[in-house]
Every structure is written in structure tokens, then in C-alpha cells.
Amino acid sequence: MTVPKIETYFDEDRLPLPFCPGCGHTIILQKLNEALVDLQLDPHKVVLVTDIGCSGLSDKFFTTNTFHGLHGRSLTYASGIKLQNPKLEVLVIIGDGGCGIGGQHLLNAARRNIGIKVLVFNNFNYGMTGGEHSVTTPPGMRTATTPAGQLEQPLDICRTVAVNGASYARRTTTFDKELRSHILETISTEGFALLDIWELCTSYFAPRNRLSRKQMEKTLEELSFPTGVIVQRSKPEFSRAVHQAAEQQKGIPLSRPVEFPVLYEHNLSKRKGLILAGDAGTKIGSAARIFCSAGLYAGLHTSQRHDYPVTVQSGFSVSEIVLSPSAIEHPGVDQPAWVIALFPAGLKKILPIIHELPPESTVYLDASLPDVETSASVFRLDFTSAGRAAKRRENHALTALAAFIQHAGLFDLQALEDATGLRKAFAEQNLEAVQAGKTLLQG
């Protein structure tokens, strides 16, 4: 069965095009239609994405899929469409205004080399709102918002996307007899392609600046903005690259949390809080997580809230742990039953809490730290006397937790030993650290 040739991609019922007499938009849309007829693309496989401004009126005249979105964001919707279905031909119609407000997206779509095809309707001003200046208004030109003439440097859209990774960029004007073939070439590019089409806004910009075809070409020269192909290269297209990369991950089992059977008993009658305080890089957080896992093996409910400054590798590292024989209802550790302080920055952070502790609380303090003012009982932890494994800075947290479990008679230390096996990469070292804790508080 032969598919009948598509004679036009315009919706004849909606024509004529609504633009002002002499407006370049009319010319570009006619040439776009001709290019689509040349390509004979299935309209179901084409999505025409527009945003705001006069050029944003374009989509409704075409019989393809259409997406009319927010100012400057057309590039993001187009990228989402292309990422979801790389087989679709995704065309973007954007104005010079859209390239300003959506400049961030323009840079990044080009940088990714995502295969969306961008036609810039570049008439140097905002035609829909009264002729204000845009990012492409040439120096000296008058607009509603540049009464003394434009003082800003215009954006070179083509060279910007070219230097940032686009597959294709070309600058032309609506007076170019080859506009249709340039559009065709833009659409036929695999990666990110952009056609910057300079044109006349006959309501505002052209009359205000006596801009004619000749004057426009002179401006290009004065700005040293090259016309023609600015970049054309073959590079991997982004949406396909994303799907290819994902293909290699396909079928790998999803990560699911470890389930904890209850293997041991505990001696906790009510909810209690523990604070483990140390310095960055001393594995406070991971030791606390192992401890919480051990608690689950012992049939407890545990929670861990971790705090550290914005800098990850300097300053304090503090874990607040709640232990409870029943489900933990309200979050947070109010007044901890136990505090373990191992390093200076951690101690400094929690010192106000230690000062307020009641006599029934217990503080475990590294032997090298200064004395603390508190009503709680204080036990010193001397890691220098507990063997080689205990001496290692990054083992102190687990070693201290092992000593604490024994000292407080919380649950069988075997639960903590079991929990060290959960992170295979550090299992051996962590087990050594736990075992070193067995003798830490003896004598």
C-alpha cells in the first residue's frame, strides 16, 4: 500500500496566517511547510513546539502534533518529548525574546546535543508587547525600551550554540532564496540544530529603525556576525545516548532495603535517646547506621537523624539515635540517656546538651578530650590501650558503640557483629572495630 503524498502541512481551514503585512514570520512558516512537504514526515511523528510571542501563534496552522508552552521554555518541553521518544521529530519555533528568557535552556540543549530542531524567528524586538528590545537588538537601534538606542551587545545565538556543542547552526534571513533548503537541512540534522533567521518586524522594529533588507545585511556586516553555516558536525545525539546507556542497566534488580529478622533479645523497657558525636571523616554516620541495624536484629525500633555542616569533610558529624521497644512515634531525641563524644568538633557541637543532662544520663568521652561540666556520669574511652584496630581514628565510633552496648547491657554484642556484615566492602574492618570494643571499658 502506498501512502498518499502529503501536499501541505498547513491546516487550510485555519489559513490565512495572521501576521502583519510584510512580517517575516509568514515567509518562514511558508518555507517550513514546503520543507515538511519535501520531507514527507508522518504528522503523527512530528511535534511542533512553540512558546510565547507572535511566533507562538504558529503551531495552530499545522496538522502535526503541537505543544504551545510558556515563554522561553519550549526547549525544555521539546527536550522532554525527545528524551521520552527519540524517534519523534521535535521542532521548536522560538523568538529572539524566547532565546533571552530561555537562554539557559538554549545553552544546555546545545551542550547536550539533544536532537531538537530550533527555528529562531529573530526580529530583534518583542513584537507582541509593543516593540521592546531583546537580547538580539543591534547596538544603537531604537525600541520601546531603548529610547537612546540599544547600549547592550547583542547575543550571537549561532556562535553561542556552536561553541557549546550544537551539531548544526546556520544564520540566514527571510530574504535568502535557499531558506526552504536551510530549514530542510536543519530538520535533517540528527543532533541539536538551530537556524537563526533574521527578519523584519514591520509594525515596530523596521519602521522605528528604517530597517530594510539592505540595512539588515549591513548590520550583520558591522557586527561581524557571519552568515551561512556556523557549525556542522556529526556527534552522538543525546536522547539516543541516554537510552543506549540505560539499555546496559536494564534488568539489574532494583535496590530494595535489607529486611531484619529479630535474632536477639534486648533489655530496653522504654524509649531512650543516644547521641554519637564526632568529626567529619570519622564514620559517625555509618557507625550509627550499623548500630541501628543491630538494634533491629535485637527486636528494637531505631531511628537515626544525622547532622553535619554544609562542608562534608570538615567540622562536626553528629548522629541522634532513638531506641524503643515499640514503634517510634514522635521524632527527635529530647534528653538523651546516653552521649558518646569522640572528637573535638562533635563535642563542641553537643556541649550545650551535655551541660543539661540529668544525673541518670551517661556520657562516654574520649580520653583525650577535656573534662565536661555535667551532672551525668562520665566514662572515659581510651582507644590507645585497646589494641591496633581500636587505635584507627575511623574505627573509634564503632568501637565505642560496641563498648557502650556491653556497658549499658543493651543487647547481645553479636547483633552488632552481624550488622557489620551488611556493608561488604568494609565488613572486615568494621568487625575488627567492634571486637576491639569488647575490652575498651574493662577495668
Place this chain on the structure above:
Amino acid sequence: MKVLMNGCDAIVQAALDSECTFFAGYPITPATPILLQMIRELPKVGGVAIQGEDEITSMGLCIGAVMTGARALTATSGPGMSLYSENLGLAIMAEVPMVIVDVQRMGPATGAATTTAQGDIQFLRWGTSGGYPLIVLCPTNVEECYNLTCLAFELSEKYRVPVILATDKETAATLQTVETDLFKKCPPPIRETADTGKPYKPYAVKDPAGVPQMAHFGGEQLVRFNTSTHDPAGYMTKNPAEIEALNTHLADKIEAHREELEFTETDIQDGAETLVISYGVTARSAGTAVKQARAAGRKVSFLTIHSLWPVPEKAVRMALEGVQEIIVAELNHGQYRREIERLAGETRSVVGVHRVDGDLITPEQILQEGGLA
């Protein structure tokens, strides 16, 4: 079975169980773990997860993907929600089903990075132009992060509307013992797409409170997506009757289903003259406070709100019956108290328990400031 999980873990698991296939997000504490996990997990099931160059892009990518057949999730925090605002409006206007997680942190602006808060509650409802409704769900703990994320996907599909899961740093980041048995069954919601053959109008509804059938770019139907005021066929319109019909529909499709969108937990005590109302992480402290007050002989009822928007007015009104004093506990200056005051009328007193120093409201604070001690 017991596991150790935080809210972010549960949200990701629920999204995967809901057959979410697309994620785009921008790094921001405390929502980043969702981005990291989706980047790791989604390709395994053939989905796409991507880091946008900013939050605006992340929303745009999700919206484009949804209209091309994806089920999408994004996650951010307050400063990111500010940037989501314009596309949130687009998603309401053009009826894009998607789920947005707001892991709230202290504001305004970048705030005290990164401490917990519940300061986005009114913003989530009114944070985009036009004031049209959407759905906001609010989990109190990790199990509810799972259950309400599943529900969020279901409701987003059912009503073709963005659904926001309003959680907070504490719930999202604190590792917690979780009973996975408490996870509700999470069958992936069905998206009914338009039949082939018939002439397709992307925004046609049988009645104003109905929901238009979706079709995807690249499918059998030609789709006209439009964020400007549009007619049923998706063409921009300035016809007053068509404008009114669309706007009425956007309001009615949520407002007419308010009662189906009420998700609350009511714990009434007979003869109670005091009602404690809370939501999110603060509801957990409120729950403990209520237990302690009852143990001390006070008669107190307790209402936990899981669906903040639309306001579950029926459940609130029922809980208010016979009550003289209401205590509303929340981590802001009283944002949701406004809604309760509106419903409570002038004869009842409404007391706010607030905290804005980055730490959590404790049960003791509720007992003291609520006059329950």
C-alpha cells in the same frame, strides 16, 4: 518485616511500584537523595532519569515526557518550588498528570540550610497565577511517604492534575524502622488513553467536572497541547463562553470531588472539648501529646490531615462537633491554622503551636502551649 528506611527511600520505592518511568530534578538538599536514587534505579526498568540544568528545566522535561507517554516524578525543596511555580500553572492549565515532591526546608529563600520546616503549606496551594486547584498530600512518617506517593500517582492520573507530596527534611532524611507490612498495595494506576479512529479532541469533557482523555505524542491521535486558554480541540481561544467553560472545568474537576479527596485520620474521644489538629512530621509529636494528655485524664480528640489541599472540610467539620478549643500544631507561623479558623467559626478558640527555629515541635510544647499540661 522490619527495614531501615527514610522518607526519600520510601518515595522512590513507591514511585517505582507505581511504574514511574521518567524523572528530572535538580540537586537541592534535602530532596537530592530522591534524584540520586531515581538516577540509579530508573534505567533498570527502562526509564529515563535526568538532572536538569535548573528546576524550571526539570519541570519542563517532565511535562514534555508525560505528554509523550511517561509517568513522571520530580522532587525539590522550597527554593526549587519557587522555580516550579510557572510550570505548575502550565501543568494545571494543560492538565498534565505528574507527581511533585516538596521536601520542605526552612525558608524564606535559601533559609537555614538545611533545617526542617513546614513553611510551604499555603505556597503550595496558591503558588501559581490564577489560583486554580491542585492536590497536596502530606505524610507524617516513612510508611505514609510510601502510601501517599502511590496515592499521589493514582490521583494525578485520575484527575489529570499535578499532585504535590509535601514532606519535610525530618521525615525525608531520618532513617527509621519501618514495617513494610504497613505499605499498602500499590497497583500502578491506569492511564486511559483515547481510542483510535474517533476524531480526537484533547480537552473535550462530557461534563465540567469530568477529565479529558489523554493521548500521547507519537501515538495514533494527533495531540494539540496548549497552556493558553483553549477550546476542547486545543486551539487558543478568546471566546468568553469557551474561556468560562475551561476555567469552570479546571476548578470543578477538583472541587466537585472534594469528598473523594479527603484523606484524614480522626481519633475522637467522647466528651472531648479540645481537638488537636496537625499534619506531617508535627502530627507525630501531636499524637504523643494527645496520648500523654489522655493518660493525665484530659479528654482530647485528634485529627491528622493527610490531604492538605483541597482542605478536607467535611472531616474537619465532623471533628469540630462539640469541641470548644482547637490546637493546631505546625512548623510555621500558623499557615494551616487560617483554614481551621475559617471552619471553626467565632465561638471556638483556635490556638496555634508553632516553631520556626529549625527544630521540631515536641509533645511537651504542645501540652504546655495548648494548655493540656
